[in-house]
Amino acid sequence: MDQAEPHILVVDDDERIRTLLARFLTGQSCRVTTAEDAGDAAAKMAAISFDLLVVDVMMPGQDGFEFVAGLRQRQNHVPVILLTARGEAEDRIRGLETGADDYLPKPFEPRELTLRINAILKRAAQPAPAPPTQIIRFGDFAFDLVRGELKRDGHIVPLTTGEAQLLRILGRTPGATVPRAALSEPGTTAESRAVDVQITRLRRKIESDPRNPRYLQTVWGEGYVLWLE
Template sequence: MDLAEVHILVVDDDERIRTLLSRYLAGQGFRVTSAEDAADAGAKLTSVSFDLLIVDVMMPGQNGFEFVRELRKRGNAVPVILLTARGEAEDRIEGLETGADDYLPKPFEPRELTLRINAILKRAARPAPVAPTVTTRFGDFSFDAIRGELKRGEDMVPLTTGEAQLLRILARSPGQTVPRAALADPASAGESRAVDVQITRLRRKIEADPRNPRFLQTVWGEGYVLWTE
């Protein structure tokens, strides 16, 4: 992917950080737009299509968690990296549960941010089709692994890039247990619960009763399995 074609929106109420981050990313070859808060970001999203959002959590008014949660409720699956000075595990999990793709506590090395951006963009990039479609069907759902698209009947079910990648891996071996380690995203920096959070979010989208899943089941002590029958 040509970095000059990647448009990133930086959302941070701190003007100094917003400016420094925008300059750094522009220096890395990205196209960058900034917003001073969630309201400003929301206004820009109505008229511009972005490839990735970098969102500060601790903002006045609507905070980063609330902003991402609202995006996902509206069906917007644009990749999101959350930034915050709060680095506790509970906060990282909350960030992932809102629908964010990654979570980076401050202070951080700019190079680490670049690596995480590139990892997300790589996941989001559609591979060149090698066949008309590679579709896995379960219940009323169909998942196109090439496009990373999930449908229920004719209706599209929005997926984040992380959810789509996880479903791709599970769909390669339906009916077979996939170890948790095989589902873990290297960009999650070893967060042990990140896979579980992604699984929980997927179940909310595909299961009639997420607490008693029919399709996406846990194999205790081993991993997860996607049942298609």
């Protein structure tokens, strides 16, 4: 792990998986806490601050999708990786739509989970280099390219780490088309559809009419462009 002893919460109703992941991640210089379901996770999050959550989708009671959606509704933007036993694109896209930062279908190699955790923590801890002008403005919005902080009329608009990174990349070259490949997660095999979902979520936060975007526009067959007005 690149970040010194990140504290990770593993949420899974399967005790065997919890134990295996805890053992593996501990061996990767992580502090690990486990929870058997969403209620147990919520109780532990009330007492402990975590750097990242690894959450199983298929849990009894509140499932992983609902749990992550509830976190985001409460303005909790701790990074989340969802684990799903189903590999259908619809499930993966739904996970991103709820506010998860990444997904990993089961079965998976523990080393791949480590790489994905590393990518997310590195992105959150080390903002990308910014151009000389650190603040870009469009409409009522101001985005800090260094801090990854979006404000509207002086009020913070919560972003996931993935959404902030997309705005950083697009904001470095406003008015220029950025290919989908340049917006994909570094070091992962994220599909272009996953990028589209992140863009859709961003539009809901910055556009008055997300279906007819003014600032974050699609260049068909090429990628996306951010217009500053």
